[in-house]
Amino acid sequence: MPKIVKKTKETEAQKKDSIPKSKILKDVSRALGTKDLLANDFENLETIKKDLSSFFKRYGFVQLETPVMEKAEMFKNNFRRDVGKELYEITSDKGEKLALRSELTQGIIRSFIDHNLNETMPLPVRLFSIGPVFRQEKLQSSRYRQFTQVNAEILGEAKPVAEAFLIYTMFSLCQDWGLDIEVQINSLGKNECQKEYRDKLISYYKGRGNRSKICNECKKNLNKDPMALLDCTEKECLSLAEGAPQIVDFLDEDSREYFSKLVEYLDELGVKYNFNSRLVRGLNYYNDTVFEFWPLSDNGQPQYKYALGGGGRYDNLVEKISGQEISGVGMALGLERMVYKLKDKNLILFPQPENLIFLAQLSEKAKLRSMQIFEELRKEGFNVRNSFVANSLKKQLEEAKQLQTRICLILGKKELTDDTILLRDMDSGVQEIIPQKKLIKELQKKLN
Numbered sequence: 001m002p003k004i005v006k007k008t009k010e011t012e013a014q015k016k017d018s019i020p021k022s023k024i025l026k027d028v029s030r031a032l033g034t035k036d037l038l039a040n041d042f043e044n045l046e047t048i049k050k051d052l053s054s055f056f057k058r059y060g061f062v063q064l065e066t067p068v069m070e071k072a073e074m075f076k077n078n079f080r081r082d083v084g085k086e087l088y089e090i091t092s093d094k095g096e097k098l099a100l101r102s103e104l105t106q107g108i109i110r111s112f113i114d115h116n117l118n119e120t121m122p123l124p125v126r127l128f129s130i131g132p133v134f135r136q137e138k139l140q141s142s143r144y145r146q147f148t149q150v151n152a153e154i155l156g157e158a159k160p161v162a163e164a165f166l167i168y169t170m171f172s173l174c175q176d177w178g179l180d181i182e183v184q185i186n187s188l189g190k191n192e193c194q195k196e197y198r199d200k201l202i203s204y205y206k207g208r209g210n211r212s213k214i215c216n217e218c219k220k221n222l223n224k225d226p227m228a229l230l231d232c233t234e235k236e237c238l239s240l241a242e243g244a245p246q247i248v249d250f251l252d253e254d255s256r257e258y259f260s261k262l263v264e265y266l267d268e269l270g271v272k273y274n275f276n277s278r279l280v281r282g283l284n285y286y287n288d289t290v291f292e293f294w295p296l297s298d299n300g301q302p303q304y305k306y307a308l309g310g311g312g313r314y315d316n317l318v319e320k321i322s323g324q325e326i327s328g329v330g331m332a333l334g335l336e337r338m339v340y341k342l343k344d345k346n347l348i349l350f351p352q353p354e355n356l357i358f359l360a361q362l363s364e365k366a367k368l369r370s371m372q373i374f375e376e377l378r379k380e381g382f383n384v385r386n387s388f389v390a391n392s393l394k395k396q397l398e399e400a401k402q403l404q405t406r407i408c409l410i411l412g413k414k415e416l417t418d419d420t421i422l423l424r425d426m427d428s429g430v431q432e433i434i435p436q437k438k439l440i441k442e443l444q445k446k447l448n
């Protein structure tokens with residue numbers, strides 16, 4: 001006769017606590033176009049943010065932070081190319097149309113107007129912001145759907161000195177970091193110049209069988225936004241763009257004079273630049289100046305596929321958003337791409353903390369005392385790290401080595417009994433026993 005096993009209360013409770021297989025996620029991988037920042041990657045990005053923040057403040061920019069969500073119409077009504085395809089839209093429970101910001105410029109301008117900064121701060125107002133942006137765009141190498149951007153904007157200055165100042169700021173930053181770049185610059189002229197140029201572009205691409213050679217996306221853009229065709233990276237489209245009319249031939253006298261003055265400023269400032277007649281950028285709100293920052297390869301060739309950022313003048317954008325006629329110029333930089341290029345060039349931007357002390361321990365009682373010593377050292381201003389959750393001394397020492405620790409303090413059972421601590425110089429490997437009451441003085445002596 002089979003033995004009958006009676007269900008206990010414990011097994012019933014276990015059954016209630018177990019998660020049904022149908023409710024367990026089948027795929028826990030990250031979403032395409034996103035990236036996790038772990039350990040060094042996170043530290044690198046945070047370091048570059050702090051460095052950028054200090055840098056822009058030295059140049060007189062004021063930092064602000066805007067919401068990652070804004071009203072969707074603010075992005076849709078300022079003529080960014082393909083904004084409908086790339087915008088992540090959200091509808092609130094009250095029917096309000098919101099969007100995850102696809103760039104920082106609109107939020108900065110909205111904040112500028114919202115807080116009447118043109119009245120409370122002397123013009124021109126210099127603002128910068130750092131934060132995540134979101135775009136539903138084609139996935140490519142070193143390009144993400146969520147990435148970190150820094151924007152610098154100058155509002156209320158209509159002269160080319162504003163562009164020159166922004167370009168010089170970025171050029172100086174790259175020099176500080178050891179990045180060799182070439183600035184690509186072009187003039188789009190005033191709106192009237194652009195209208196005449198667009199008509200000529202349409203005629204060019206429709207003539208001599210060119211229309212059949214361009215990609216499907218360019219065919220869609222031909223009549224509504226012909227300048228976007230110069231921005232296409234498809235092989236056939238790139239080839240056709242080489243023979244397209246140049247916008248410089250359609251500039252009026254004022255636009256030519258404006259651009260000449262900008263070039264004079266850049267020459268005086270020693271900025272390395274290249275006049276690029278095909279540069280139009282991916283935004284429709286620019287007038288006059290546009291520019292991009294291209295890193296140079298080891299043999300000195302500009303790498304357009306790895307542009308670190310860019311910008312231009314947008315005298316009509318503030319009016320499109322707020323109705324106020326305020327001139328402006330701005331630039332945006334992609335931080336992940338910056339980090340990628342710095343790593344690629346083996347440039348040292350993220351040094352480990354100096355005079356690092358690591359506190360290791362053995363036994364449960366030693367852990368408790370180590371926590372007390374850790375607090376004592378921290379309050380005295382020492383740069384100290386620990387691994388209280390680890391039990392293996394070997395693993396703790398490996399962590400200390402990875403952190404490039406200068407001194408490792410080890411507390412075991414014997415040291416706990418004797419009220420001492422073992423001090424190991426991580427460079428020489430020399431160890432000595434120090435009374436705990438003299439530890440602070442000994443560390444000050446060794447580190448100084």
